[in-house]
Amino acid sequence: MLSLKKYLTEGLLQFTILLSLIGVRVDVDTYLTSQLPPLREIILGPSSAYTQTQFHNLRNTLDGYGIHPKSIDLDNYFTARRLLSQVRALDRFQVPTTEVNAWLVHRDPEGSVSGSQPSSGLTLESSSGLQDVTGPDNGVRESETEQGFSEELEDLGAVAPPVSGDLTKEDIDLGAGREIFDYSHRQKEQDVDKELRDGGEQEDTWPSESAEALAPNLLVDGETGESFPAQFPADVSSITEAVPSESEPPALPNNLLSPLLTGTESPFDLEQQWQDLMSIMEMQAMEVNTSTSEIMYNAPSGDPLSTNYSLAPNTPINQNVSLHQASLGGCSQDFSLFSPEVESLPVASTLLPLTPSNSTSLNSTFGSTNLAGLFFPPQLNGTANDTAGPELPDPLGGLLDEAMLDEISLMDLAIEEGFNAGQASQLEEEFDSDSGLSLDSSHSPSSLSSLEGSTSSSSSSSSASSSAASSFSEEGAVGYSSDSETLDLEEAEGAVGYQPEYSKFCRMSYQDPSQLSCLPYLEHVGHNHTYNMAPSALDSANLPPTSTLKKGSKEKQADFLDKQMSRDEHRARAMKIPFTNDKIINLPVEEFNELLSKYQLSEAQLSLIRDIRRRGKNKMAAQNCRKRKLDTILNLERDVEDLQRDKARLLREKVEFLRSLRQMKQKVQSLYQEVFGRLRDENGRPYSPSQYALQYTGDGSVLLIPRTLADQQARRQERKPKDRRK
DNA sequence: CAAGTATGTCATTGC
DNA sequence: GGGCAATGACATACT
Secondary structure (H helix, E strand, O other): OOOHHHHHHHHHHHHHHHHHHHOOOOOHHHHHHHHHHHHHHHHOOOOHHHHHOOHHHHHHHHHHOOOOHHHOOHHHHHHHHHHHHHHHHHHOOOOOOOHHHHOOOOOOOOOOOOOOOOOOOEEEOOOOOOOOOOOHHHHHHHHHHHHHHHHHHHHHOOOOOOOOOHHHHHHHHHHHHHHOOOHHHHHHHHHHHHHHHHOHHHHHHHHHHHHHHHHHHEEEOOOOOOEEEOOHHHHHHHHHHHOOOOOOOOHHHHHHHHHHHHHOOOOOOHHHHHHHHHHHHHHHHHHHHHHHHHHHHOOOOOOHHHHHHHHOOHHHHHHHOOHHHHHOOOOOHHHHHHOHHHHHOOOOOOOOOOOOOOOOHHHHHHHHOOHHHHHOOHHHHHHHHHHHOOOOOOOOHHHHHHHHHHHHHHHHHHHHOOOOHHHHHHHHHHHHOOOOOOHHHOOOHHHHHHHHHHHHHHOOOOOOOHHHHHHHHHHHOOOOOOOOOHHHHHHHHHHHOOOHHHHHHOOOOOOOHHHHHHHHHHOOOOOOOOOOOOHHHHHHHHOHHHOOOOHHHHHHHHHHHHHHOOHHHHHHHHOOOOOOHHHHHHOOHHHHHHHHHHOOOOHHHHHHHHHHHHHHHHHHHHHHHHHHHHHHHHHHHHHHHHHHHHHHHHHHHHHHHHHHHHHHHHHHHHHHHHHHHHOEOOOOOEOOOOOEEEEEOOOOOEEEEEHHHHHHHHHHHHHHHHHHHO
């Protein structure tokens, strides 16, 4: 019955409306898809490389490479154990995870990143003394980790029941509704109607209430006055770390964010959002930078060298790696450090610079991963060694830079998606309200008015039985509850054996006679847009049943009914049509023809009867059509709300991801510093960070290699993704 | 009185 | 080809 055209039209309409209402494309899936793998790798898989590092066996290895055995004493041993346990703890780092598995994934067709094994340097061999965290253990860990995520997410309120499938369900509902108005659906609508009417004032106050509800979660930007989620600053801080704000704050946004920003059109004021974001970032830049530098270098906070150094590495990398490149799915070995498992997840990112997607590249990639190179990008090495002096430089600076760059790109995505503080908080509020899927969750005035409109159109009566009447009319999908003359008409028609109001109320009455049982509730429905019966019927209707009434009231009623009669009813009366308009309209064709044949009707009468029938049917069709339209709009509204809720939830999760990632990086960095700082050469002197660096290998061992070698490897690996990209 | 809304009606289309 | 449902467009009444 439904034509293809209609489906297409409605589908396109819905799609268009959805897009326009949402305003911006929700790329969170893409983001998550690309974002998740590294995290998972960090958490689940390759991170074992860290834990497998067997520092407690340093003595043996160091012996062979010229480090004096005496330099590794028991203290070092236990320290290494402690560090090792800390590193292992990274595996259980709590990173929110949800139904990300459901998101569309992309596989990066690009090959693996291969590299050469370090040929020299100190090897910190692994031994059986370390726990094996590979193999089955990973699975256990994964489940544990995910459980931890879930718990944390629940604590954060970031876990929402999947709402996927709603759209599909709605589509089905819509489809069915076009042919037969589902009774339960109507009942629901009508219940909602009732609620809305009962608590109409609530709806009006909703916005303010929601605003109040939002208040606790909001922070107000001191500069812009805009409010943003309380957790947002934490997120921004991670970004702030990545931004070399002290060196060239404006350059980064321009260079990094503009490519994507300009590439997408958003109804939101991106510029304003960016300004807000930058203000937030700048507010936090100072404290984060100083604290981070302190942690990273164990240097006095006042040490300008170390502080500057912590910032300096960011600049060249950020400039070299633009988001534009990242969006091309280019590889960066930096993340391969964390994510040898990336190839096991069909999620090669198109947005993040991490993708050793070839499954064979795991060992080679990871084995060749030059930790020092990661931590000391070439640009950094050159400058840092010169400027930072003998003091421990930032071996993790590069890693952090890259990762932070990702954060920037993610935030850029957030901005691109129209994510601003106000919106996020709003969405957050929506997300908190867990009842979005039900119809009554449509707080929007429009939906309210729509519901009211739908109700009033079908039953404008204010009597006590209005709900029942409305429900009935809704159910009948005709939209017209009949008038006050129902009883009279029934009795009048009863003489003829026809009950027009029944068929009028229950348009499908002749299809489903059982629905007639609901008719008595309609006695007091008090308006009349229906086609009245023939004059004779009307006359008779007004007399006998109301004989107990005063004559004046009867006349008044007659006048009232007269006024309530439709034009066609008047015409029918004028033309002395011998049966009711309801019969004319609602009778099946056969019965209708039969009825006509029973009377000797003039051509004018026949014409009028046909017109009445046509108009009457069309009137009901129009009402049905409008009701359908209304339902469609309501469903779309609900879909939009659902999508917005999903978006808010995903953005929240993104914030959590970033926060966890930042913490993890800081921890790795500090551990690296601690480990490196405790290494001693044969003379018992510490190694210079400017000359040596630690490098993890695929087998879990850690090498202490000269920095020059590390730089070479880093450069080599850096070139490969670029070449492949071309 | 203008604007918005609700409803009826007509014309058209497709089943 | 008639009957009919659906629907866009317009008219009208009402708020």
